[in-house]
Amino acid sequence: MKKMGTKTLETERLILRRFKIEDATEMYNNWAKDEKVTHYLTWPVHQSVQVTENILKMWISQYENLNYYQWAIELKGGEVIGSIGVTNEMDERLQCAHIGYCIGTKWWHQGYTSEALKEVIRFLFEEVDVVRIESKHNRENVHSGQVMKKCGMKYEGCLRQSDIDNQGFYDACFYGMIKEEYIK
Numbered sequence: 001m002k003k004m005g006t007k008t009l010e011t012e013r014l015i016l017r018r019f020k021i022e023d024a025t026e027m028y029n030n031w032a033k034d035e036k037v038t039h040y041l042t043w044p045v046h047q048s049v050q051v052t053e054n055i056l057k058m059w060i061s062q063y064e065n066l067n068y069y070q071w072a073i074e075l076k077g078g079e080v081i082g083s084i085g086v087t088n089e090m091d092e093r094l095q096c097a098h099i100g101y102c103i104g105t106k107w108w109h110q111g112y113t114s115e116a117l118k119e120v121i122r123f124l125f126e127e128v129d130v131v132r133i134e135s136k137h138n139r140e141n142v143h144s145g146q147v148m149k150k151c152g153m154k155y156e157g158c159l160r161q162s163d164i165d166n167q168g169f170y171d172a173c174f175y176g177m178i179k180e181e182y183i184k
Contacts (some may be wrong), residue, residue: 001095001129003066006085011119014112016071016084018063019056023072026080028052030104037102040141042165067092069124073103073116081107084116086124095131097124101147108143114150121151125182132178136163139171148175152182 009016019027031037032046032055046052062068070085082103090097099120103113124130137144139158149155153175163172 001090001092001131002127004128005066006063006069006071007123007127009071009119009123011115013076014115014119015074015076016116016119017074019059019070019072019083021053021056021060023080024049024053024056027056027072027083030079030081030106031083031102034105036105038166040138040144040165040167040170041102042163044166069097069120071116071120073101073112075112081112082116084113084120090128090130095129097128097130097133099133099135113147117147117151121177121182125179130179132176134174134176136172136174138163138165138167139173140167145173145175151177153177154181 006018028046028049032052035045038045059070062070067090071083072080073082073084074080082101084099084101086097087100088098099117101113101117121133124133133153135148135153154177156174156176158171158173160171161169163170
């Protein structure tokens with residue numbers, strides 16, 4: 001496994017790049033203050049743009065770590081609409097990456113999240129050389145599971161009441177993909 005850090009990635013409609021402190025206002029307005037976005041997430045809505053700035057300062061300080069992967073999802077027109085990244089540091093022993101993502105409601109159901117996830121999967125398998133990629137969602141958040149399936153991840157099971165989000169304890173549905181499946 002290669003430690004590459006958060007490199008800029010590009011898709012047909014998106015640029016996945018490192019966050020900048022200047023992204024705070026768009027992040028706050030486009031998704032961080034939206035209760036619909038955070039409904040099934042593990043972090044609460046941001047109460048002010050200062051909260052968003054503090055989060056960004058923490059993320060930006062981590063970019064020196066080459067085992068840290070956190071991208072802003074930016075439309076090629078220049079607007080930041082969401083985030084995607086490896087939650088926690090990657091497990092180097094298992095060569096496994098757990099992916100998390102969120103996107104502003106204005107851009108739901110337009111394929112942006114799937115487009116970003118496909119590119120992150122490609123990068124992690126082809127460039128970082130991980131063996132496994134996984135993700136999970138609250139059983140009630142079926143759209144997140146559909147994104148994972150659309151990107152080729154396989155449903156691996158549901159652990160009842162195994163995690164906590166803004167709704168409380170929830171049944172976590174797990175999806176995964178291994179490198180040999182990706183290559184095929």
